[in-house]
Amino acid sequence: xxxxxxxxxxxxxxxxxxxxxxxxxxxxxxxxxxxxxxxxxxxxxxxxxxxxxxxxxxxxxxxxxxxxxxxxxxxxxxxxxxxxxxxxxxxxxxxxxxxxxxxxxxxxxxxxxxx
Amino acid sequence: xxxxxxxxxxxxxxxxxxxxxxxxxxxxxxxxxxxxxxxxxxxxxxxxxxxxxxxxxxxxxxxxxxxxxxxxxxxxxxxxxxxxxxxxxxxxxxxxxxxxxxxxxxxxxxxxxxx
Numbered sequence: 560x561x562x563x564x565x566x567x568x569x570x571x572x573x574x575x576x577x578x579x580x581x582x583x584x585x586x587x588x589x590x591x592x593x594x595x596x597x598x599x600x601x602x603x604x605x606x607x608x609x610x611x612x613x614x615x616x617x618x619x620x621x622x623x624x625x626x627x628x629x630x631x632x633x634x635x636x637x638x639x640x641x642x643x644x645x646x647x648x649x650x651x652x653x654x655x656x657x658x659x660x661x662x663x664x665x666x667x668x669x670x671x672x673x674x
Numbered sequence: 675x676x677x678x679x680x681x682x683x684x685x686x687x688x689x690x691x692x693x694x695x696x697x698x699x700x701x702x703x704x705x706x707x708x709x710x711x712x713x714x715x716x717x718x719x720x721x722x723x724x725x726x727x728x729x730x731x732x733x734x735x736x737x738x739x740x741x742x743x744x745x746x747x748x749x750x751x752x753x754x755x756x757x758x759x760x761x762x763x764x765x766x767x768x769x770x771x772x773x774x775x776x777x778x779x780x781x782x783x784x785x786x787x788x789x
Contacts, residue, residue, distance in 0.1 A: 563717070590774065599683075601764050601779030602718070614774065650717070657774040660706040660725040665717040 561585070563666035565651050571672045572641055580636040580669045582651030588664075590657030591634050593626055594650040596668070602650055608634060609657055641673045676701045676769050678780035686786040693752040695783050697739075697765030700746065706768040707748040708777065709739055713761045721763075724748065735759070760787045 564583040572578050584591050589610050594602035604618040610631045619625075623641075628634040638645055648668040654661035681696040699705060709721040722733025729741040739750045748765060765780040 592777075594779075599781070601678075601766075601781050604776060604778070607774060607776065609774065615776065652718075660708075660723055660768060662720050662723070663777065665710075665719070667715075667717045 563651055563653055563664050565649075565666040565669050567669060568667065569670045569672075571674065573674050574641060574643060576641050576673075578638050578641055578671065580638075580649050580671070582634045582636070582653075582666060584632065584634070584651070584653030585664055586632075588653035588655055589631065590654040590661065590663075591628060592652045592654075592663060593634070593636050594652065596648045596650055598647075605636070607657070614657075638671075641671075643673050646671055646673045676705065676767050676778045678765050678767050678778060680763075680765055680780040680783050682783055683781065684784045684786070686788055687755045688788050689757055690754050693737075693750070693755045693759065693785065695750040695763050695765075695785065697748045697750065697780060698746055699748065699765070699767045701767055701769055703769065704743065707739075707741060708766040708768070709733065709737070709748075709750050710764045710766060710779075711761050712764065712782075718764065721750070755785075755787045757787050757789065760785055 566581045591608040593605040596602045607615040608628045623639045626636045650668045652663040652665045654663045677700045707724040710718040722731045724741045732738045737752045764782045766777045768777045
């Protein structure tokens with residue numbers, strides 16, 4: 560079956576612009592995660608969805624970042640008034656139900672560059 | 675709070691030599707432990723995970739790791755390196771106290787394999 564997909568693969572934008580990053584999880588996975596990976600670092604947790612609701616958004620760095628998952632499948636990470644420091648690879652992962660040591664399946668990421 | 679340290683941001687081994695990537699964690703309770711691999715321009719892929727039971731865990735591609743509670747370690751090994759093992763490796767920990775599998779990643783170790 561299809562894995563986790565993310566679009567676009569690359570996004571270049573100007574400082575101050577708004578961007579949306581999309582994640583399509585594995586079908587049937589109720590748990591969805593967003594991470595941010597800066598150069599030379601490990602993935603950093605941003606937000607976790609269980610179904611349609613954001614169960615843990617403690618990793619979002621500030622109120623310019625927002626994510627939705629309106630139908631419990633596709634998720635969109637939205638970044639307002641982008642800053643150069645937002646440049647990173649944004650990773651999405653999904654797991655079956657988020658309980659215990661479920662394996663998280665990662666997408667290839669979206670590389671965001673803010674000029 | 676949980677944390678993961680990986681000794682050595684870059685490791686080089688000769689083809690056919692032993693691979694040893696070090697990981698130490700801190701957690702207030704016995705955690706779930708993971709190793710992920712990231713090949714160039716690809717998403718993270720689970721190599722192996724420790725949840726409970728046998729402390730020596732075998733994963734894909736000939737890798738294994740041993741959970742040592744007394745040393746708070748989860749080092750990754752492979753008896754004989756192959757050129758295709760060149761990649762970035764991330765150790766990760768999940769705290770059993772959370773209601774879902776929130777995963778904290780280490781900074782990663784880049785493995786080079788010399789012919």
